[in-house]
Amino acid sequence: MTGRVRRWAAARNVMKLSLRWISLRLRLMLVFALVALAAAVSASAIAYWLNRDAVLTRTQDAALDDFRKSLQDNTGTLPLGPTCQELQAAAERMAATSQKYEVLLIDSGEGGRACAAPSDRDLFSLKVVPKSLQAAVGRERRVDDSNRYAYHLYWQRITLDGKPYLVGGAKVIGGGPTGYLLKSLENEREDLNSLAWSLGIATGLALIGSALLAQAAASTVLRPVQRLGDAARRLGEGKLDTRLRVSGTDELADLSRTFNKTAESLEKRVEELSAREAASRRFVADMSHELRTPLTAITAVTEVLEDEADNLDPMIAPAVQLVVSETRRLNDLVENLMEVTRFDAGTARLVLDDVDVADQVTACIDARAWLDAVELDAERGIVARLDPRRLDVILANLIGNALKHGGSPVRVSVRTEDDALRIDVRDHGPGIPEDVLPHVFDRFYKASASRPRSEGSGLGLSIALENAHIHGGEITAANSPEGGAVFTLTLPRDVSGLEEQPAGERDGADGTADGKNAKSAKTSKSGKTGKNGKGGQ
Structure with missing residues (x-):
């Protein structure tokens, strides 16, 4: 049983x-x-x-x-x-x-x-x-x-x-x-057999009639449901002005009215949130622009102080060095905030060019004086059409992050897979804790709460990821079986189908997230640039 x-x-x-x-x-x-x-x-x-x-x-x-x-x-x-x-x-x-x-x-x-x-x-x-x-x-x-x-x-x-x-x-x-x-x-x-055949035929006709009736009833019942499903799909795609035409007083009509009220409330709420978000972005952008003028003056003064560091009183020199480093950190933070604001506002665009990837990686490493700490495995002649400035931002953050938080030597390998470009940045450090891996690209995220005032701003990797996304690519983080962390950058070799930014729209902010371009990575008279990488956060 x-x-x-x-x-x-x-x-x-x-x-x-x-x-x-x-x-x-x-x-x-x-x-x-x-x-x-x-x-x-x-x-x-x-x-x-x-x-x-x-x-x-x-x-x-x-x-x-x-x-x-x-x-x-x-x-x-x-x-x-x-x-x-x-x-x-x-x-x-x-x-x-x-x-x-x-x-x-x-x-x-x-x-x-x-x-x-x-x-x-x-x-x-x-x-x-x-x-x-x-x-x-x-x-x-x-x-x-x-x-x-x-x-x-x-x-x-x-x-x-x-x-x-x-x-x-x-x-x-x-x-x-x-x-x-x-x-x-x-x-x-x-x-009786004739009667049975007649009744059987009548049963078959009744079955066919019921199928036709079921089809008509299903169409009558399901058509409003299908319209409701299509409307919900459009609403999920972001078309918040989607509404249903309502007629009748049955349950389906009540459901359609409820959907319309919900969509109207959602549209109003999203408009309010969008307005607040836009105001927040404008505030960050305006604040960053306002900070650039005094920062320019402060940076000029700190550069003069740094040049005269050898002539300063030994009691004052540490304070001067602290002012110089914090000024640079503040300047980098402002530049990063402006770049993040461009991504959030959707104004970041690509300026494409044909780039020899090996030369680009070498130039990035050389500009930041990382040649002694980085091993490069890249064949010459791998050409990709992309934005060289944004590729430099990505590489600077990934390599700088590996130098700062990983262990030397850092190995950079460049490979091609079909129509994609793959760049692996691997360090020989302790690796990334498993609970930290899902958050390494979050803004302002720092794995160690005991280092709230670390040199980085916590924006470098997120900016690198945004630059990869604007190319139609991706960055992933993992731990290597041999030890150390591995960041993998995957980009299309030709992103010509993406919208390009007119050359005249590029402003002075390179948005290079801590790991700056060659201009900001210039070696000072005291030779203090490049060793720490100032790369990823």
Whole structure:
């Protein structure tokens, strides 16, 4: 029993799983078809059995009534102990009625010998009559107030050679013969078969009609649902002005009204949030621009102080160096904020050029005096069409981050894969903790809370990722099985299909995220540039 229950539950789960893969339209049509089929089959079955009962009852009642009357009329004039010829003549007269049945009369003839007289010897004999029917016909019943006759008429339906027949019999009261009738029900069976075919055709037509009705009903019900789904899809794509036309007062109309109200509220909320975000971006951009003027003056002063560092009082020199480093850090932070603002505002564009990738990587490393700490594995002649300034930003951040937080030597390898360019930057440090990996490209994220005032701003890797995205590329971070972290940059070799930025739109901010271009990485008189990389954050 437990096994059967489990199999039944498993079959039910399979059926449910199968129904989930069927569309709602097909499910509605299937339900309509099953209901219509069940109703049509039930109605056809009931109609068939009612008609069958009526046809057979009418036929057998007419035949039995005629047999009873004919038996009384044709045997009432026979003498006691009639001859076989007399019984035969009576049987033939009885069979000559309009009911078309065969008759068998049985009685004790001359000398007490039983005589059986059939109207058709080839078809009807006593062997055809079931034993149970013979016993019922020959059984004498007690006559009383509730039973006026000692003998009664009995009947039974049988099949001979695959054909249906009605067999009936009765014994003449007063010592008369016993008579049996055999009537063919072949015509009635043919009529019932025709009725069954008609009902089957009607059931098929009902099934087809129900399928058409289901299709119409499904279209009527699902069309609003489909429109609602399309509207929700457009809303999810950012088309917040999407609305549905509503007509009627049914549940689907109420659902459409609810959708419209929700979309309207969402549009207002998004507009408010967009306005706040735009105001925040303008604030950051304006603040960064406002800071650039005093920073320029401060930077000039710090450069003068740095040039005169050897002539300063030893007690003052550390303070001067601190001012110089913090000024540079603040300047880098402002530049990074301006670059982030361009990405958020969607104003960052590409200025494309054909670039030898190996030369570009070498120039990036050389400009920042990283040649002694970086190993380059790149073939000459790998040319890609991209924005060289933004590629320099990406490389500076990735290599600088590896030098600062990883371990030397840092290995940079350049490969081509089909129409893509792949650059791997691997260090030999302890690697990146697993809980930090998902956040390495987050803005202002720092793995160690104990270094809140580290040299980086926490924007370098995020800016590098944005520059990769604007090229249609990607940067991933992982830990190498041999130890150390690996940053993989993947870029298309030709991004000409992307929108280019007119040369005149480039402003003075290179947005190079801590790892600056050659101009900002110039070596000072004291030779303090490039060693720390000032690269990624």
